[in-house]
Amino acid sequence: MGCVRVVVVAGGIGGARFLRGVRAAIPDAEVTALVNTGDDLTVHGMRVCPDLDTVMYTLGDGIDRARGWGRDGESWRVKDELAAYGADPAWFGLGDLDLATHLIRTRMLDAGYPLSAVTEALCARWRPGVRLLPMSDDRVETHVLVDAEPGPADAPRTGGGRRAIHFQEWWVRHRATLPAYGFVQVGLEAAKPAAGVLDALATADAILLAPSNPVVSIGTVLAVPGIRDAVRAAPGQVVGLSPIVAGAPVRGMADACLTAIGVATTAEAVGRRYGSRAWADGVLDGWLVDTADAAARVPGVRVEAVPLLMTDEAATTAMARAALTLAGV
């Protein structure tokens, strides 16, 4: 038999850590990380891909491990200078080391290279040990519907208009505290899967959905026209890992995203949202939940419970091994 092939659908921090576990759990496998680019944005004229960079830096040992994003030993001199000029946005965490990545990416994109080729070029330095694929070479940017004029938190809601702000503005600047009424993915309908994505899904022995944000990370990847169908049609087993443990997100503010789309913040509700491959639109064969959520049931899906906290490398590797086992690899 040939080399085992695994595709991991991933967002940023959680997806990156999980990918380290997969790499450790099955070192000889050919792993493809299919990464969300819906958080991408252009700041100060530079194209920034937060999730791709987090995965690249994490697997390339360049990440700030304590913070989970950005470069180890980072500084913020350019950001402070831009603020001294009064340049917007001042809230985005633009590190000096990180900035070099954005400059090279922007220059290559401007020269006509697709994002997948740019990512490959950047990875020539970082050698992440997995193949990094953006979900799409086309721009898809997630926006969040919020109140047009947010008043004080205790003010009566006036029922006035809504406005859409970039996901990063909602997430980073407002720490997901502005009530969200939905997500609008600009560019999604016209987006195509990046070169290599459909082929990776069609030849994978297993497809894992990392314990990333189910709405704005995994949900966005699956919403790229063609990707959900390719996952549903894939010959390999599809196993997801719950990012919700005991009714709360393990990290990040996924609860705010789930609330916005009317899904409860439970491992069971997220599993049901993904749904069984046996039924229309579902993508799961297996659903891995934390031992705290062992009672979760998802119709048509094998649910298993193991510890799902990525507290250290060993715990993360064990999670990855459990997911691969559930997928029959």
Add this chain to the structure above:
Amino acid sequence: MGCVRVVVVAGGIGGARFLRGVRAAIPDAEVTALVNTGDDLTVHGMRVCPDLDTVMYTLGDGIDRARGWGRDGESWRVKDELAAYGADPAWFGLGDLDLATHLIRTRMLDAGYPLSAVTEALCARWRPGVRLLPMSDDRVETHVLVDAEPGPADAPRTGGGRRAIHFQEWWVRHRATLPAYGFVQVGLEAAKPAAGVLDALATADAILLAPSNPVVSIGTVLAVPGIRDAVRAAPGQVVGLSPIVAGAPVRGMADACLTAIGVATTAEAVGRRYGSRAWADGVLDGWLVDTADAAARVPGVRVEAVPLLMTDEAATTAMARAALTLAGV
């Protein structure tokens, strides 16, 4: 009578220092710095204007005074990161603080603002106390003709082909040590004086040519179609200051540029190259040389000798005062 108006045609470091002297010599005057942009270049996707920035930082008290260019307290983290990626060019001195200026400039240029408006916006922070005008809003980039395949310095010249490299590559990377056979100013013929330039020249009580590089700084400004004629037709007196003292450039490598165009490295030869306004194509009424060059004669031009070393603020102010006096202001 109204406010005295002075236009100073300037390059980078020497021009910036001289402008400090002019500002100190005649604090109530309305001073316009007409700055060379022929050294401009695009590095890592960012538009860099070395001379404009040197003047802006110098007059805005943000310059590294010892080095003469770039920001005080500068660091080079982004540059080192770009080099770690193997991105070209690695030889350009791209500081972290400086980079914020380039990012804002590039973003505004991409949005359609002309360079003169961008410069004005940047100066809102730096308050240089003079009006900074680029010579043109159009791109003009100086290239240098060098040997196609430079061999060892003592190798016989083969008489082979020539190639053109960007002025900055010749100046910064090769420290002007590659023999230069001439300069090609790409974009010059189609360039127009920036908004405000012709008006400033037409209403100036005096026009001073700073002791900047006479070939690639002052020479380039004067070569923008319309500027030389406007200087020649100006009602104010035109006085130049020699950048050559006792047969050597005060700073920089102006001798290499003069040699390339067949002009001797003497105060007299440079004055003659500028020429008298009384004759075809000349631009000078007065020529200020160092006391070491008191014997210099330029037909049709009043030559005066004063100390021309900008050793400190007082010496520079005295130089500016002498130039203004020679111009009758």
